[in-house]
Amino acid sequence: MSDFLQRFGRFWLGTVERLGRATLFLAQLMGGVFSLIKRPSLLWKQLHASGVMTLSIVLVSGLFVGMVLALQAFNTLIDFGQENRVGSLVALTLVRELGPVVTGLLFAGRAGSAMTAEIGLMKATEQLSGLEMMAVDPFKRVFAPRFLAGVIALPMLAAMFSAIGVLGGHLIGVEVLGVDKGAYWSLMQNSVSFTSDVCNGLIKGLVFGFVVSWIAIFEGADCIPTSEGVSSATTRTVVYSSLAILGLDFLLTAVMF
Amino acid sequence: MTPDTAMPEDGPTLVQIRDLHFSRGSKRIFRGLSVDIPRGKVTTILGPSGTGKTTLLKMIGGQLRASKGSIIVDGLEVGKLKRGQLYELRKRMGMLFQSGALLTDLSVFENVAYPLREHTDMPEALISHLVLMRLHAVGLRGARDLSPAELSGGMARRAALARALVFDPMMIMYDEPFTGQDPISMGVLLELISTVNTALGLTSLMVSHDLEEAMSISDYLVIISAGVVVETGSPDELRASTSEWVQQFLQGRPDGPVPFQAAAPNYETELLGESSASR
Numbered sequence: 001m002s003d004f005l006q007r008f009g010r011f012w013l014g015t016v017e018r019l020g021r022a023t024l025f026l027a028q029l030m031g032g033v034f035s036l037i038k039r040p041s042l043l044w045k046q047l048h049a050s051g052v053m054t055l056s057i058v059l060v061s062g063l064f065v066g067m068v069l070a071l072q073a074f075n076t077l078i079d080f081g082q083e084n085r086v087g088s089l090v091a092l093t094l095v096r097e098l099g100p101v102v103t104g105l106l107f108a109g110r111a112g113s114a115m116t117a118e119i120g121l122m123k124a125t126e127q128l129s130g131l132e133m134m135a136v137d138p139f140k141r142v143f144a145p146r147f148l149a150g151v152i153a154l155p156m157l158a159a160m161f162s163a164i165g166v167l168g169g170h171l172i173g174v175e176v177l178g179v180d181k182g183a184y185w186s187l188m189q190n191s192v193s194f195t196s197d198v199c200n201g202l203i204k205g206l207v208f209g210f211v212v213s214w215i216a217i218f219e220g221a222d223c224i225p226t227s228e229g230v231s232s233a234t235t236r237t238v239v240y241s242s243l244a245i246l247g248l249d250f251l252l253t254a255v256m257f
Numbered sequence: 258m259t260p261d262t263a264m265p266e267d268g269p270t271l272v273q274i275r276d277l278h279f280s281r282g283s284k285r286i287f288r289g290l291s292v293d294i295p296r297g298k299v300t301t302i303l304g305p306s307g308t309g310k311t312t313l314l315k316m317i318g319g320q321l322r323a324s325k326g327s328i329i330v331d332g333l334e335v336g337k338l339k340r341g342q343l344y345e346l347r348k349r350m351g352m353l354f355q356s357g358a359l360l361t362d363l364s365v366f367e368n369v370a371y372p373l374r375e376h377t378d379m380p381e382a383l384i385s386h387l388v389l390m391r392l393h394a395v396g397l398r399g400a401r402d403l404s405p406a407e408l409s410g411g412m413a414r415r416a417a418l419a420r421a422l423v424f425d426p427m428m429i430m431y432d433e434p435f436t437g438q439d440p441i442s443m444g445v446l447l448e449l450i451s452t453v454n455t456a457l458g459l460t461s462l463m464v465s466h467d468l469e470e471a472m473s474i475s476d477y478l479v480i481i482s483a484g485v486v487v488e489t490g491s492p493d494e495l496r497a498s499t500s501e502w503v504q505q506f507l508q509g510r511p512d513g514p515v516p517f518q519a520a521a522p523n524y525e526t527e528l529l530g531e532s533s534a535s536r
Binding site: 130 | 315318344345347348350351352354355356359361371372375376420424
């Protein structure tokens with residue numbers, strides 16, 4: 001029993017200590033973000049690496065998710081004679097929930113894991129120590145550009161996911177299943193509010209971008225500098241980010257809608 | 258010579274370490290280490306693996322903080338410097354890491370130019386001249402467009418040396434510069450370290466396992482073990498030392514003051530159980 005209590009206590013002490021370290025890390029990260037005003041080129045490079053390079057997987061996924069949504073919505077709504085509302089259902093589902101959530105999950109898997117692995121390897125190969133010994137602050141030159149790029153890229157990717165999903169829904173709903181084109185677009189326009197739906201969806205994307213980038217960069221910088229350590233850190237990034245996205249999505253949905 | 262308050266024989270001191278204590282978890286790395294590193298000389302820190310030689314370099318560079326004691330570099334106490342002051346000091350220090358620590362997303366040229374681009378507003382033409390001069394000095398002018406992944410281990414260390422030199426530092430720290438090098442690369446690095454120290458008037462502080470190579474270019478040697486300095490002196494003084502410890506280290510004897518066996522419980526008791534002890 002005492003052994004169990006010891007392990008339980010050690011686990012929670014370790015978790016709280018790590019959370020504290022991550023919070024201090026975030027404070028330093030925020031300090032580094034302001035230095036990017038002088039060096040925007042660092043941000044553009046990372047926006048390309050984490051944003052543009054994730055675009056293809058986001059667009060393909062968005063298209064298929066929209067198509068599946070239209071198919072499912074049509075099969076359900078036709079029983080009530082409401083198949084014209086496919087557009088509304090597809091758009092609301094994408095803009096409010098699936099756009100930011102699925103994009104966040106894809107971003108964590110594609111860009112988040114890459115950030116952790118890259119920073120972890122920089123640590124393992126002493127590149128971060130090398131920067132510090134050259135009097136270059138890794139927070140300003142390495143961590144902050146990646147963090148800010150993640151925060152900016154994720155809501156933009158989520159918006160594109162939703163947009164392509166709506167087109168996918170149109171392809172299946174209108175072109176394949178024969179829903180009226182005018183009804184698809186006009187009912188969608190009537191039911192989707194820019195402020196409460198689109199903007200809240202973008203805010204969700206912003207929050208997910210913040211959390212995923214923070215987790216990914218912290219895990220990379222905090223990893224044990226061995227191949228096994230980098231591998232574990234990469235796994236933790238994907239797992240923690242996914243759980244954080246799903247948990248935060250519930251909280252945000254409860255507050256927003 | 259009194260090991261724990263070792264003083265160089267001549268010249269002023271660049272790095273003064275006094276009563277240094279440092280631990281990693283429950284393991285005590287330094288237990289009151291004191292040593293002076295003379296200015297303008299090549300000094301090598303020797304000692305068995307795990308004695309904290311690399312840790313000492315990191316502490317001199319301010320990457321790790323001592324739990325007790327002081328490290329004074331060129332009159333500045335490293336542990337008490339604020340971040341900005343520490344970075345100013347680091348601009349006057351170069352460090353050559355064991356792996357080279359080149360930035361893998363930049364070419365050799367850009368790696369060497371990196372400190373100049375970060376800390377100065379020099380025009381591109383001047384940066385180019387300075388970088389090419391440093392690359393020429395280490396024999397890598399022809400490799401300027403290669404990426405670090407295309408370099409051999411020896412070339413990567415030479416490129417890292419060019420980068421460490423580009424800001425004209427007052428001292429350079431080498432972490433195991435000869436590890437894993439073939440004889441030719443080792444010869445090139447030996448020649449470079451020695452030449453650079455003399456030509457540029459630097460202070461060189463090296464951590465190494467390679468005894469013969471280190472002794473051939475060092476003016477001053479410091480042997481550390483179990484967290485303290487056990488012997489200091491010139492290569493000839495160390496060869497003539499009567500210390501059992503120094504002789505074991507220099508001759509590579511497997512057993513002696515540094516035991517072959519790691520600390521462990523009684524062998525007989527462990528194999529046969531407690532009953533054997535009572536027999």
